[in-house]
Amino acid sequence: MELNKINEYTWEIPKTGDMKVPALIYTSARLLESIRRDMTLKQARNVACLRGIQRKSYVMPDAHQGYGFPIGGVAAFDMDEGVISPGGVGYDINCGVRLLRTDYTEKDIHEKRAQLLAEIFREVPAGVGKGGITRLSRNVLLEVCAKGAEWAVENGYGTREDLQRTEESGRMKGADPSHLSPRAVERGIPQLGTLGAGNHFLEIQKVSDIYDEQVSRVFGIQFVGQILVMIHCGSRGLGHQVASDYIRLMENKFGTRGLPDRELINAPIRSQLGQQYYKSMSAAVNFAFANRQMIAHWVRDVFAKIMGSSEGMNQVYDVCHNVAKFEKHRIDGKDKEVCIHRKGATRSFGPGREEIPEVYRSVGQPVIIPGSMGTASYILVGTSEAEELSFGSTAHGAGRVMSRHEALRRFRGEQIKQEMESRGIELKSTSWKGVAEEASQAYKDVDEVVNVSHKAGIGKLAAKVTPIGVMKG
Amino acid sequence: MEKYKFLRHTADAKFQAFGSTLEEAFINAALATASLMWDWEKIEKKIEHRIEAKGKDLKQLLNGFLEEIIYLLDSKMFLLSSLENLRIEKKGSLYVLRALFKGDKYSEKYEIYGDVKAITYNEMEIEQNAHFMVQVVVDV
Numbered sequence: 001m002e003l004n005k006i007n008e009y010t011w012e013i014p015k016t017g018d019m020k021v022p023a024l025i026y027t028s029a030r031l032l033e034s035i036r037r038d039m040t041l042k043q044a045r046n047v048a049c050l051r052g053i054q055r056k057s058y059v060m061p062d063a064h065q066g067y068g069f070p071i072g073g074v075a076a077f078d079m080d081e082g083v084i085s086p087g088g089v090g091y092d093i094n095c096g097v098r099l100l101r102t103d104y105t106e107k108d109i110h111e112k113r114a115q116l117l118a119e120i121f122r123e124v125p126a127g128v129g130k131g132g133i134t135r136l137s138r139n140v141l142l143e144v145c146a147k148g149a150e151w152a153v154e155n156g157y158g159t160r161e162d163l164q165r166t167e168e169s170g171r172m173k174g175a176d177p178s179h180l181s182p183r184a185v186e187r188g189i190p191q192l193g194t195l196g197a198g199n200h201f202l203e204i205q206k207v208s209d210i211y212d213e214q215v216s217r218v219f220g221i222q223f224v225g226q227i228l229v230m231i232h233c234g235s236r237g238l239g240h241q242v243a244s245d246y247i248r249l250m251e252n253k254f255g256t257r258g259l260p261d262r263e264l265i266n267a268p269i270r271s272q273l274g275q276q277y278y279k280s281m282s283a284a285v286n287f288a289f290a291n292r293q294m295i296a297h298w299v300r301d302v303f304a305k306i307m308g309s310s311e312g313m314n315q316v317y318d319v320c321h322n323v324a325k326f327e328k329h330r331i332d333g334k335d336k337e338v339c340i341h342r343k344g345a346t347r348s349f350g351p352g353r354e355e356i357p358e359v360y361r362s363v364g365q366p367v368i369i370p371g372s373m374g375t376a377s378y379i380l381v382g383t384s385e386a387e388e389l390s391f392g393s394t395a396h397g398a399g400r401v402m403s404r405h406e407a408l409r410r411f412r413g414e415q416i417k418q419e420m421e422s423r424g425i426e427l428k429s430t431s432w433k434g435v436a437e438e439a440s441q442a443y444k445d446v447d448e449v450v451n452v453s454h455k456a457g458i459g460k461l462a463a464k465v466t467p468i469g470v471m472k473g
Numbered sequence: 474m475e476k477y478k479f480l481r482h483t484a485d486a487k488f489q490a491f492g493s494t495l496e497e498a499f500i501n502a503a504l505a506t507a508s509l510m511w512d513w514e515k516i517e518k519k520i521e522h523r524i525e526a527k528g529k530d531l532k533q534l535l536n537g538f539l540e541e542i543i544y545l546l547d548s549k550m551f552l553l554s555s556l557e558n559l560r561i562e563k564k565g566s567l568y569v570l571r572a573l574f575k576g577d578k579y580s581e582k583y584e585i586y587g588d589v590k591a592i593t594y595n596e597m598e599i600e601q602n603a604h605f606m607v608q609v610v611v612d613v
Contacts, residue, residue: 067485067593067594067610067612090612092612183544186544186547186548187547190547190548190550191547196588197585197587197588237543237544237547240591240612243591244591244592248536248537261594262595262597263593403481403482403486403487404485404486404509405479405486406481431584431585431586431587433587434586434587437587473588
């Protein structure tokens with residue numbers, strides 16, 4: 001495929017054929033090698049062909065092949081002419097990351113870290129097929145989907161301050177759970193308050209490097225060795241069902257003819273089906289916010305029990321990785337509302353945006369980028385340039401380079417645990433095979449991903465954290 | 474003939490399932506899907522679920538059929554071990570599939586090592602040559 005190199009960290013697929021706009025890829029020469037081998041670029045070009053797309057079809061530094069849209073794809077659509085697509089959000093709606101800070105140092109918890117991890121492993125249900133702590137009624141589940149993390153706080157999980165430090169304040173206002181299918185509700189009921197499996201995890205981390213002291217201080221990250229807790233999970237089966245339901249409904253309504261990929265199925269944003277998908281997707285987003293809110297609460301309980309106190313364990317932020325939203329952006333010199341899809345991408349708003357918490361408005365929002373199992377994760381800060389460069393978006397993680405099957409063939413879970421322990425990292429998991437599938441060698445180098453984000457200007461480095469205790473779902 | 478095989482795919486899992494009939498290929502696709510989460514050969518056949526899936530074409534039918542496995546796991550904690558009496562019929566413009574799922578409810582004695590989030594249409598193929606082949610990419 002023809003690619004024009006714009007600068008060290010930006011390549012462009014020029015507008016040809018049915019493309020309505022060019023595609024722009026934020027990457028490095030090395031990362032580009034791996035995405036050239038799969039369908040990422042072709043998928044970015046397919047997205048550029050969709051009705052009403054604005055400016056460009058963007059690809060983030062951690063991108064890899066998805067279905068329909070690439071993972072790491074960002075696209076915004078005109079509200080009247082454009083479309084909304086379940087494949088532009090992904091199956092794990094509001095898969096995201098929450099970060100808690102603590103006042104503890106590495107030294108404080110050193111003796112008790114195994115105990116902390118073991119207790120968190122007991123308190124937070126994880127793995128496939130593990131139910132949540134309570135069997136909810138259908139009505140309560142619908143309330144959760146309407147109110148998101150607010151429901152959780154009202155029911156004793158965490159504080160109102162947590163809500164202020166959550167994207168969308170933990171609640172998508174446009175949610176309407178009455179559009180959820182019975183199956184989505186059925187799958188959601190046993191799974192509220194569960195971590196799930198696959199790439200989802202919970203980590204006790206230490207700050208290992210601070211790149212921007214001023215910004216990090218605003219985020220509550222003050223010193224090297226400071227202990228943090230990161231929670232990575234999503235909307236579980238409920239969100240997956242919403243995606244599957246609406247792909248089918250849209251196919252049956254609009255047909256699949258002319259689509260280069262069946263997963264690009266979409267509906268006009270203002271159509272009845274487009275609106276119903278938006279409202280259902282928002283309900284799934286809220287389920288995921290409530291889910292992370294509950295898990296964060298249990299983590300604080302465990303710290304209180306083992307360490308004697310959970311004081312100072314404030315939330316840094318909670319970000320979505322898979323979502324569609326209505327946002328205002330400057331396009332052709334005018335402020336315009338668009339429907340933005342971020343699939344495997346993090347919002348990266350800079351200073352001044354009213355959507356970000358007041359406490360962060362002077363510096364920009366925290367962007368939390370989890371690495372792969374046992375590797376570093378990063379805290380970045382959103383930038384004003386990102387709004388011009390990528391509709392205020394950046395990477396969301398490391399991104400896979402090796403299939404799970406291949407990883408399973410190459411690695412042994414027991415060996416990975418040993419290797420991690422020799423580096424001072426405790427590991428707890430529900431499955432050895434699951435550990436092998438998530439081997440860090442199966443992922444891109446997260447250091448390179450965040451470096452591209454920093455150099456391209458779509459999200460600037462603030463701090464680096466490394467795990468000392470990993471719970472894998 | 475082998476039941477199924479996995480192919481290279483960066484992020485998700487991609488497999489081909491085979492059969493001398495379309496029905497057999499669908500059965501083997503279900504076993505391939507289950508194999509991403511648990512060892513179906515080790516699951517006891519204690520519980521039965523009658524399932525029905527519909528599709529306006531064979532791809533939508535295959536998608537809906539495989540989704541049943543995930544739905545039953547999430548909502549009933551059901552682990553599939555085998556399939557019986559799988560029939561595919563065309564009723565008007567709709568394909569209808571009926572089958573009997575046999576398996577067991579999840580308990581500590583079983584290991585679930587993976588999560589299948591959804592069945593996708595990405596690179597989905599249904600081919601008939603000397604035998605039937607279905608190719609599926611699942612989101613894991």
